[in-house]
Amino acid sequence: MIQQPELTVIMPIYNVEKYLTRALDHLAKQDDPNFKLLIVNDGSTDNTRKIAESYRERFRYFKIINKHNGGLSDARNVGIANVDTPYFTFHDGDDWVDSGYTAFFVRAFHDHPDAAMVSCGFWLDYENKQGSVPVTKKQVRGMKGKARTYQLISNPFGSLCDNHCLATPVKGYTWNKGYKLSVVRQNHLHFMKDLAFMEDQIFNVQYLALTEGFYCDSTPIYHYWQRKDSMVHHFNLKMIPDNFKANYIVAKIIVRSLWQEHRKENGSEQKLIEASERDQR
Known part of the structure; x- marks a missing residue:
């Protein structure tokens, strides 16, 4: 008997006919096929929708939502609104995954019930290079505190430059993260729609600030x-003000979150001191 899926993979797509077959072929060959695939077609004008529909029989749970073009953040928000599993992640239509991708998120949440968010590493693949390159050789594994997590996720330069020297295996992307639906629903979280980029980093920082x-x-x-x-490899003038705006939002959330964490830790220490003093009386 097949258990109800615990994970939804949200795939926003827009004019990715050149890449979508590769993405869906890999996703259809998962070690753990018991997940829901939710495709949000954001008004594609090429053969993207036709290709997506042709994979309906390859997945146990398949749903496609066709909508007018509203941008990536809008497509992600539509995807989240239609999730009905405990956990979800994102997958871009021009990328692909190894066979252990879906199993990783379910297993990570089961093995680490105190984690509100989980993250895997990722490869960089180039059109003019053979083979996959890990984004960094740094090994990071285990539960992390808030300060360290913000350090791993934050990228102040956004897409303004190719900053692999600052690479971490986490970064602010959504496609290597697993989320709990309950956190998003309870806190009414959504992606900002008026930014050209870094909206994923803002979403992640907001999510982490509300969780442990x-x-x-x-x-x-x-x-x-x-x-x-x-888009992230083509500079345009809108990136400059959006970069400042996004970094301001991210910094504000992080500073407030760490200050609250500091006050909470100091309060706990004070309670321990007071309890110790009472015991000595």
């Missing part, structure tokens, strides 16, 4: 395709 517990395993299982025509 982050688990990371830097073993790469997601393949991040480095497209030359991708």
